[in-house]
Amino acid sequence: MRYQKYIDKFPSLEGKNILITGSNTGLGFEFARLILSKNAHLFMAVRNLDKGNKAIKKLKEEFKDAEITLLKLDQVDKESINEFINKVKDVHLDYFVFNAGVYIPRNDIKSKEGYNYTLATNFIGPVRIVEDLLDYFKEHHTSLIFVNSCARSKVKLMHEINKRIYYKKENHKIYSESKHYLMDYSVVLAKENKDLRIINVAPGISGTNILKNNDSKFGNFFAKIGTKVMNIIGNNPEKAGLIILDATLENRASLDYIVPRGLFHTGGYPKKIKTPFSGVTHFEGLEELI
Numbered sequence: 410m411r412y413q414k415y416i417d418k419f420p421s422l423e424g425k426n427i428l429i430t431g432s433n434t435g436l437g438f439e440f441a442r443l444i445l446s447k448n449a450h451l452f453m454a455v456r457n458l459d460k461g462n463k464a465i466k467k468l469k470e471e472f473k474d475a476e477i478t479l480l481k482l483d484q485v486d487k488e489s490i491n492e493f494i495n496k497v498k499d500v501h502l503d504y505f506v507f508n509a510g511v512y513i514p515r516n517d518i519k520s521k522e523g524y525n526y527t528l529a530t531n532f533i534g535p536v537r538i539v540e541d542l543l544d545y546f547k548e549h550h551t552s553l554i555f556v557n558s559c560a561r562s563k564v565k566l567m568h569e570i571n572k573r574i575y576y577k578k579e580n581h582k583i584y585s586e587s588k589h590y591l592m593d594y595s596v597v598l599a600k601e602n603k604d605l606r607i608i609n610v611a612p613g614i615s616g617t618n619i620l621k622n623n624d625s626k627f628g629n630f631f632a633k634i635g636t637k638v639m640n641i642i643g644n645n646p647e648k649a650g651l652i653i654l655d656a657t658l659e660n661r662a663s664l665d666y667i668v669p670r671g672l673f674h675t676g677g678y679p680k681k682i683k684t685p686f687s688g689v690t691h692f693e694g695l696e697e698l699i
């Protein structure tokens with residue numbers, strides 16, 4: 410593996426059960442490789458089981474004794490979330506990594522409820538999962554890791570969410586806002602639940618599938634060039650995976666924020682800072698959306 414010397418410094422994850430949403434590709438897949446190299450049991454949650462099985466085949470070529478459990482989860486579909494939650498309740502998880510996300514999808518796709526697709530995927534979906542599994546997380550001492558972004562931008566809370574939830578246009582601003590909401594939600598969650606360990610990570614900029622996937626608004630040409638540029642100015646996906654791995658260290662505490670060391674946190678090895686707190690103390694009205 411690339412960065413082997415760096416990876417060697419991390420302790421074994423033998424005996425740990427780690428669930429990663431969206432781990433069939435991109436950063437989730439690279440993080441999956443890292444935890445398998447440390448002998449963890451991977452719970453791979455994906456929206457497309459064929460893609461999941463292909464990813465598992467690839468992982469087993471590299472780690473032939475890998476322990477992997479495949480679960481179906483479509484974060485924008487409430488029924489899928491409910492079925493997923495029932496399956497999760499049957500197992501013990503040490504870490505739940507909220508990684509699945511979209512950047513700028515096509516304007517014509519929406520969640521089943523008609524919500525803005527980016528907000529539904531990046532914010533509403535994870536919140537639904539947390540709220541439904543809150544007691545489970547406490548009982549199992551599951552650490553929560555939220556994959557956030559350096560592209561997060563500050564916005565006024567619930568008022569803006571309500572305004573944008575049926576907003577049709579997809580763009581960078583909505584992505585930034587979805588990550589900002591998720592960050593504030595994690596802060597409120599941590600403050601209200603001192604017995605939970607909640608860590609945020611921002612992997613930097615990385616040329617994954619994020620511009621190229623089926624939902625993406627970008628054409629092939631732009632997606633190809635964009636992906637190359639992202640890897641040049643930021644972290645390649647393998648290195649970005651290290652940022653998430655850092656969050657699994659035993660001494661990482663609630664509201665630690667793991668980011669790349671480089672300028673504007675776009676690239677580099679992991680470093681720990683404090684999760685920014687924007688002053689939000691509660692999410693009034695959120696229950697109606699979830």
Ligand SMILES: NC(=O)c1ccc[n+]([C@@H]2O[C@H](COP(=O)([O-])OP(=O)(O)OC[C@H]3O[C@@H](n4cnc5c(N)ncnc54)[C@H](OP(=O)(O)O)[C@@H]3O)[C@@H](O)[C@H]2O)c1
Binds near residue numbers: 456508557611616618
């Ligand atoms: N790449 C970057 O520069 C960057 C920077 C900062 C933060 N991030 C964050 O990192 C996370 C991973 O992104 P990535 O760059 O690895 O992108 P990616 O390569 O496109 O991977 C995204 C993963 O999320 C899954 N996914 C998308 N919508 C889903 C849904 N409704 N339900 C369940 N799974 C869904 C995708 O499944 P399919 O394969 O089926 O599409 C895929 O497995 C995202 O949260 C993203 O916002 C990325």
